[in-house]
Amino acid sequence: RLYKERLSQVDAKLQEVIAGKAPEYLEPLAALQENMQIRTKVAGIYRELCLESVKNKYECEIQASRQHCESEKLLLYDTVQSELEEKIRRLEEDRHSIDITSELWNDELQSRKKRKDPFSPDKKKPVFSLTFPRPYIVYMLQDLDILEDWTTIRKAMATLGPHRVKPEPPVKLEKHLHSARSEEGRLYYDGEWYGRGQTICIDKKDECPTSAIITTINHDEVWFKRPDGSKSKLYISQLQKGKYSIKHNHN
Structure with a gap:
């Protein structure tokens, strides 16, 4: 149960x-x-x-990729711009050196024609195509040094023969008022050294001083960037003659 x-x-x-x-x-x-x-x-x-x-x-x-792309674009732009400015500068130097060489050559031809015997019959001469080699020595000289050498050559050519045409008066060189030169990518001006990336104050007569940053220093010119982003160049000979003056900007 x-x-x-x-x-x-x-x-x-x-x-x-x-x-x-x-x-x-x-x-x-x-x-x-x-x-x-x-x-x-x-x-x-x-x-x-x-x-x-x-x-x-x-x-x-995504944000990091965009920032990296923008930085690479800016770096590439600055690199290409620097290369183009360097090519333009070299082309200007080549043109300047070829113009001087051509003028000296023409003066030499004229002097030879003047010294030719006036009683000898004229003879047709074949026309030659002359190509002047690039005078590399010009790249190592300042503009004023080139003018001094050019004046010396013209004086020497004037004493070669009695029938030489009276040469033009030599170019009067201006006396350097300031000490300025470039050495190993740096600029020496009136006891001060300036380098790439430094901020300077550029002063010109009858104009207000302006601030700029040095970007490139060559043997005869200085490139700088203004606050608005534009780039300009300043010849060392202009600093020597006192047309422009620079000083460090410590602000």
């Missing part, structure tokens, strides 16, 4: 569990459902944080 009662109680509990009404089943089920909701909520928050982190990382990569 006791066995049958116990069996009937177990069967009743089983039926309650199957029907989903037993307290022993409902309490753990409620705890599991609450735990599931908490973990689902935490997983959703973690997912949003991960998505936001990935988005921020993506935006940082």
Whole structure:
């Protein structure tokens, strides 16, 4: 009899569990459902944080790539601009040296024609195409040194023959009022040294002083950049003659 009662109680509990009404089943089920909701909520928050982190990382990569591209573009622009300015400077030097060489050659031809015997019959001479080699020595001289050598050559040519046409008066050289020269990429002016990247104050007569940054120093000229971004050059001979003056700008 006791066995049958116990069996009937177990069967009743089983039926309650199957029907989903037993307290022993409902309490753990409620705890599991609450735990599931908490973990689902935490997983959703973690997912949003991960998505936001990935988005921020993506935006940082895009911004870094754009900044790198802009810096490379500016560097390339400055490099190409410097190369073009150097080529322009060399072309101007070549043109200047060829003009001087051509003029000296023409003077020599004229002097030979003047010394020719006036009683000898004229003979037709073939026309030769002359190409003057590049006088590399010019690159090592200042403009005033070239004029001095040119004057000396003309005086020597005037004494070659009695029938020489009277040469033109030599060019009067101006006396240097200031000491200025370039050495190893630096500029020496009135006891002060100036280098690339330094800020200077440029002063010209009857004009207001202006501030500029030195960008390039060659053997006969100085390139500088103004505050508005424009670039200009200043010849060392102009500093020697006093047409311009410079000084360090410590502001």
